[in-house]
Amino acid sequence: MTKSLFEEKLNSSKFLITTEVGPPKGVDISELEHHIELLKDKVDAINVTDHQSSIMRYPSLGGCLLIKERGGEPILQMTCRDRNRMALQADLLFAHSRGVNNVLALTGDSVDVGDHPEVKPVFDVESAQLLKMIRTLESGKDAAGNDLKGAPQFCVGASVHPSADFIEPQLIKFEKKVAAGAQFFQTQGIFELASFRRFMQYASQFDVKILAGVIVMASAGMARYMNKSVPGIIVPKEVIDELATAEKGKGLQKGIEIAVRMIREIKENNLCDGIHIMAVGNEGIVPEIIEAALMEKVQT
Amino acid sequence: MIVVEQKPVDTIQRMVAPYNKVMILGCGTCVTVCNAGGEREVSFLREALQFAEAKNGGRDHSFTEHTLKRQCDEEFLELIAEQVRGIDAILSLACGIGVQTLAEHFPDMVVLPGVNTSFLGMAKEWGIWDERCTACGDCRLEETAGICPITRCTKGILNGPCAGTKNGKCEVSPEMDCAWILIYQRLERLGQLDKMRRYYPPRNFRPIPRPRRIVASPSFTAVGGNHD
Numbered sequence A: 001m002t003k004s005l006f007e008e009k010l011n012s013s014k015f016l017i018t019t020e021v022g023p024p025k026g027v028d029i030s031e032l033e034h035h036i037e038l039l040k041d042k043v044d045a046i047n048v049t050d051h052q053s054s055i056m057r058y059p060s061l062g063g064c065l066l067i068k069e070r071g072g073e074p075i076l077q078m079t080c081r082d083r084n085r086m087a088l089q090a091d092l093l094f095a096h097s098r099g100v101n102n103v104l105a106l107t108g109d110s111v112d113v114g115d116h117p118e119v120k121p122v123f124d125v126e127s128a129q130l131l132k133m134i135r136t137l138e139s140g141k142d143a144a145g146n147d148l149k150g151a152p153q154f155c156v157g158a159s160v161h162p163s164a165d166f167i168e169p170q171l172i173k174f175e176k177k178v179a180a181g182a183q184f185f186q187t188q189g190i191f192e193l194a195s196f197r198r199f200m201q202y203a204s205q206f207d208v209k210i211l212a213g214v215i216v217m218a219s220a221g222m223a224r225y226m227n228k229s230v231p232g233i234i235v236p237k238e239v240i241d242e243l244a245t246a247e248k249g250k251g252l253q254k255g256i257e258i259a260v261r262m263i264r265e266i267k268e269n270n271l272c273d274g275i276h277i278m279a280v281g282n283e284g285i286v287p288e289i290i291e292a293a294l295m296e297k298v299q300t
Numbered sequence B: 001m002i003v004v005e006q007k008p009v010d011t012i013q014r015m016v017a018p019y020n021k022v023m024i025l026g027c028g029t030c031v032t033v034c035n036a037g038g039e040r041e042v043s044f045l046r047e048a049l050q051f052a053e054a055k056n057g058g059r060d061h062s063f064t065e066h067t068l069k070r071q072c073d074e075e076f077l078e079l080i081a082e083q084v085r086g087i088d089a090i091l092s093l094a095c096g097i098g099v100q101t102l103a104e105h106f107p108d109m110v111v112l113p114g115v116n117t118s119f120l121g122m123a124k125e126w127g128i129w130d131e132r133c134t135a136c137g138d139c140r141l142e143e144t145a146g147i148c149p150i151t152r153c154t155k156g157i158l159n160g161p162c163a164g165t166k167n168g169k170c171e172v173s174p175e176m177d178c179a180w181i182l183i184y185q186r187l188e189r190l191g192q193l194d195k196m197r198r199y200y201p202p203r204n205f206r207p208i209p210r211p212r213r214i215v216a217s218p219s220f221t222a223v224g225g226n227h228d
Helices: A004-011 A030-039 A060-069 A087-095 A129-136 A167-180 A193-203 A220-229 A237-244 A251-268 A283-294 B009-018 B039-055 B075-084 B095-103 B177-189 B218-222
Strands: A016-021 A044-047 A075-078 A102-106 A155-160 A184-189 A209-215 A274-278 B004-005 B021-029 B060-068 B091-093 B110-113 B115-125 B128-132 B173-177
Touching: A004 A044, A004 A155, A016 A030, A016 A209, A016 A283, A030 A060, A030 A283, A044 A060, A044 B060, A060 B115, A075 A087, A087 A129, A102 A129, A102 B039, A129 A167, A129 A209, A129 B021, A129 B177, A155 A167, A167 A184, A167 A193, A167 B039, A167 B110, A184 A193, A193 B173, A209 A251, A237 A251, A251 A274, A251 A283, A274 A283, A274 B075, B009 B091, B009 B110, B021 B075, B021 B177, B039 B060, B039 B095, B060 B075, B095 B110, B110 B218
Parallel strands: A016 A044, A016 A274, A044 A075, A075 A102, A102 A155, A155 A184, A184 A209, A209 A274, B021 B060, B021 B091, B091 B110
Antiparallel strands: B004 B115, B115 B128
């Protein structure tokens, strides 16, 4: 039996589309709810970010419950920055009990890059260890080896950085995540396909599904800012130059154009198993991107 | 060595304000080497405090100077027992261990910290000190080519780099090397990359609950210890 609707789709040969929503800072969840309504029937699953960029927000698990309540398929992004093993396990038990059965296991950004740089960073475990801990919970044991009364089941994913400038250590980490139980990978943002093709030639030997991360840039300024300040993002100069050709106020349109082109190339060349669209604050444009890229309304 | 940084003079001034007779006490080991709490700094600090006081028109305090070989060893503290009787407070320029050894040894004396104890590290070059050890109590440097990921990776992770590394630097600062890139490069150089391919389970934090204590084996006590 599959553990979730998303796992069922992972096991099919469907070209997968996931996207993500970022919860608000505060209790006004109207925009988040709006984005969920807009996206839930257009994609195979929606990630909810976990204090993205180490900025304190409404929790990922709360966002996942909202998706679930509206009949969507959530992926719980879970970082190791803010919770020790006890808290992570407790949240996983809770998530399963509420039908949130897809988890993306991440180490998490450093607290220094966010809006609470004075807090104590936890990192009791990291991504590969979290993956292993999830698989241990599934076996009916907690991380300390104690018996669980009822074991959860999860479809588990992780992240990988195919265009990292020192790629070999990233690939070693990737293999550890595969061995630790990752079934799917949503990559960091891809901006050029040469390094992604090389990565896929290597990654195709593993029995995991790869979803290429596509970030929608809203302007050349945003791309430069992300290059400088957002961990794990390397936007090549050519992309920044192309964004800079946009007329004033039309940056996002250019960003959409680039994203659509990227998705088309990935799908037409059958480079990987799907895409993960990150619109970073412009979630409303995701349906438009999907439609334009795939030239058909996506059926889920 | 233990690396410390002297507190700003105005902070020290506020700290010593309530006490008339203050002994500025230096330490002859780590803090001397890192130019923050040895004989020379004791003397500089005394002058700075006296100068600041004179500038404000007062001369309420009297300062004395001493520097011991080690403040973290009660044997040496006995050497100043006589002088301590006549004063109101000790301003220690030793690390936090020295300050606490003084407080334990002189139960009726106020002891003030003149430095912030920063970390265990090495002098990288003249005037630059880098942290190297967290004193985690479970050394794994054999697995990581002599480069400590717990100390030198901002997240202290054990299974390789996170995705935040760029140009071999950490996501926290473009000045800071990514420990895992350094480890990868050195393991490769040593022909030991298999060590990086191994999965390392989460750390055991049981050696960590504080305060820690080490008790010497009976054979150590029998030969009279090692008090050189």
